[in-house]
Amino acid sequence: MFYGAVVWDPYLIVAQIVCLQCLYYLTLGVFMGILVGTRVSRMSLVYFFDYATVTASTITGWCVIAAFVLSSFSGAVYMLYFIERSKKCLDFSATLYIIHLFVCIIYGGWPSSITWWVVNGSGVAVMVLLGERLCKKRELREIPIARYRSKEREKREARDEG
Template identity: 40%
Template sequence: MRMAGQFRSYVWDPVLILSQIALMQFIFYSSLGLWIASLDMLIPYSPSLNQIFNYEILGFSSAHGRVTMMAFILNSLTCALGLLYFIRRGKQCLDFTVTVHLFHLFGCWIYNSHFPSTITWWLLLMVCVGLMAVTGEYLCLRTELNEIPLNSAPKSNV
């Protein structure tokens, strides 16, 4: 059943949604790994899984903690580009952002064998969710608001 006046019809496609979730998780962890590896070159530290999943290393007291937090923030901007190119709907940016970060929360919980409890980790998570969702939604809405060409016939010079 098609509704009149609707620009895009939304069709429930669980395979598409699950593949988009998997793709966004891949983008999240691969770009985070690249940011961590790149920023770790600034300080004498070799990248490890602890920087991704161990929430206790995050903080302002050490250069290592500050660099890791910067990698998470830069990763939010990179993932916003992933929302633009693979999700393409401003209305779905918050949903996919929260989903990506919920899976990251579960990953941290499993990796550390206990629930994340530091205020720094939770604040960083909220900043990253907000930054990724707002930036992704802004980028998607910019492309959604582009003019739709009504005449597809080639122009002739008369």
């Protein structure tokens, strides 16, 4: 979709970052609504940006962890469509999680929970590795040139005869 020329295009890069970040948070919101929203009386941004909610000591905390992990898988699929290059997956994944870290610092302070770091570090790894795998698979697909040539030849022959 956003795959463009080889030249450096800062507007394209910013658009890709914004698009990926928005889709990541939208997906995280859907998963939080499904997994956490059924367990708590009121959903809030605390579950998105406060490191204290990412805990393995409660069932709700495990639901928050699951939402973050599932969003990482979704983010890898988004990179397949918006980034399209396997060599850029690390850059865009790291950017997404660095922006998330800054938002978390602004919202709730420096994350001092080891669980938060493990979950987000795992999220980066999942998004990078799966995104690279998906993009590489698409990049290495065979280009069916022979099929197009035969159709063009058939059209020419039909045109020449008629």
